[in-house]
Amino acid sequence: MQISNQLLQKYNIPVPRYTSYPPANHFTSKFDDRSYLNLLVDSNNHKPEHLAFYFHIPFCKKICYYCGCNAYTSKNEKQLERYFQALKQEVELVTSHISSNRKIAQIHFGGGTPNAVEAARLKELIAILQSKFATIEKPEIAIECNPAYLTFEYIDLLKEAGINRFSLGIQDFDNEILKSVNRDSSKIPVKELVEYLKKGKNDISVNLDFIYGLPGQTIESFNRTIEQAIAIRPDRLVTFSYAHVPWMKKHQAILEKRGLPSSDIKMKMFLSAYDQLIAAGYKAIGLDHFVLPSDELQLALETQELHRNFQGYCTRRTTGQVYAFGVTAISQLENGYAQNVKDIEEYIGLIGSQKLPTERGYQLSPTEIIIREAINEIMCNKQVSWEHIAHRLGTTSEEVLNALAISSSTLEDLQNNDLIRFNEKGITVTEIGTIFIRNIAAALDKHYQQQNHSYSKTV
Incomplete structure (x- = not known):
């Protein structure tokens, strides 16, 4: 192209x-915990009836310089324990207002780095939800992972927990580029990780996520990265454009000193990757997702049943109103949005007081x-x-x-x-x-x- x-x-x-309409910068602090409670109760009367649950796990072993997420280094074990206790309490607060006859279509762990914490913590959250609600046939239970911290033993635990979609944040296969943005490379070759994830399981889907527009990347180097990805043959592959917003995330300013590719170079990176992926048999989904022809997302696109939320693309089959837990987590209900507070300690304190930790939100007209x-x-x-x-x-x-x-x-x-x-x-x-x-x-x-x-x- x-x-x-x-x-x-x-x-x-x-x-x-x-990713939402209106975008999150239109949310207002006039929307408070009472507003969310009203929206929450009212959501039972609207479609989609299915439930989608999101857990924000903000902990990382270190912060990547390109990161635009709300993330903390996970060095304080006591705080981590208190955070997960608060997550469980928030689940109780929110689900007490959701009709028990509704079914779970999605559970998603995002971050941060969800696999920076013990798998048993994630398994417990899934079990709590599944004890309260039935699931649709083949629900999507997904996790975002940093491959640098994945082991075969950890993968086994995630599979046992019922996770069936894994998004691996590769970003680039060039280790020097990863070093320049403060990201560790995978200790186990990514090809072996993907093979192990798929081993003995026909229902597991694997995404490989990449970012273009990072310091040191060239059209040629990104071509090599996409070639390696195609050889691994993941079910889905995503090419995200690096969003440079240093006025919101000050650590991103570090990348300016290291030199960011121009818009022209970024566009050529993407177009070259696009051509490579289409030639390799992948189908384009939305702006930056590519999937195998048999993937559920492609089948949904062909029937005009593709949908998406803050967690990414999904099908109308797995679409649900989103109930989100944790710091900065955004619930996406039929008539509005509610976003939790950003500070961990404030979040834990509000939950401990049995208050919904809503900081801002939006009621749609x-x-x-x-x-x-x-x-x-x-x-x-x-x-x-x-x-x-x-x-x-x-x-x-x-x-x-x-x-x-x-x-x-x-x-x-x-x-x-x-x-x-x-x-x-x-x-x-x-x-x-x-x-x-x-x-x-x-x-x-x-x-x-x-x-x-x-x-x-x-x-």
């Missing part, structure tokens, strides 16, 4: 990532629910039908169009640049348009202001 420098310069602007649905369709299924949105939400196509920031001149410009095709029925994203899919979503977003540079750039 070829992208002109003119097109890159035009659309490489700060836009939301749209009926108009915003329509916008969210349209943006999700663009970001996931690469098209949006006004009639389809109207049918799903029980409204009319006219109401859908009234809710969206539809500008004929903007859509015509996107079409003239070969990013979309549109008519009175909806919008379809082209292959080139997939690269700038965040820009296309922003064209439907009444909240978006281009001059707001608090977002990362497209590339």
Whole structure:
């Protein structure tokens, strides 16, 4: 695929990532624990009925310089113990308000580095949830792992706990590049880790995650990394664009001193990786995910049933309202969002007082629910039908169009640049348009202001 420098310069602007709508920077502190409690109780009356649970495990053995997550070094064993006790208490607080006849579709451990803690702690959290709710057939139980801290014995414990999707944060196969961003390389060859994860288990899915745009990376070096990944043949492979936001994460400023690739080089890295993966038989999902043709995500895309939440892409089958536990964790319910406090000690204290640790959140209006649905369709299924949105939400196509920031001149410009095709029925994203899919979503977003540079750039 070829992208002109003119097109890159035009659309490489700060836009939301749209992991939620509205994005998290619109959340407000006026939304408190009482607001969340009301939203929580009300969530039982809305679809999706399935439950998705997220645990934020913020502990890491050390902090990678590119990290944009809320993370702490896991050197304080007493604090870690108190944190997990608080997680269990928060589960009790929240699930007491959830209807017991609803079923678990997803459980996800993110971080931080979830595998920086004992596997028994994670297994206990899964068991607690499964003692309270039944599961759908083949629920997705997932964990993000740093391969540097994985052993075969630890993998066995995670499998015993029922985890069936593993995301390995490789980032790059070049050890010198990893050293420059303060990340340890895998002690066991990644190919052996993947083979062991899949051994004797047909239902286990493995992601390999990579970042492009790090110091020291070149088009050639990233090509070599993707070649190695293809040879391993994971079920899913993700190429994340490094999001440089030093005003939010000060440690990222270290990378500026080491030299970051230009937007032009980053785009060429991604496009070269894209071409390699497509030639190797992978299918493109959303902006930056690639999956084998038999993967559930590809089958969902073919039937326009692909969805996503803060934890990544999923299918409508495994879609649930998300109930999140731990510091900074964000619950994604049908009518709004609730985010927990950022500080561990404050979180533990609030839970100990039997209070929901809500710091901020957002209650969606009926108009915003329509916008969210349209943006999700663009970001996931690469098209949006006004009639389809109207049918799903029980409204009319006219109401859908009234809710969206539809500008004929903007859509015509996107079409003239070969990013979309549109008519009175909806919008379809082209292959080139997939690269700038965040820009296309922003064209439907009444909240978006281009001059707001608090977002990362497209590339």
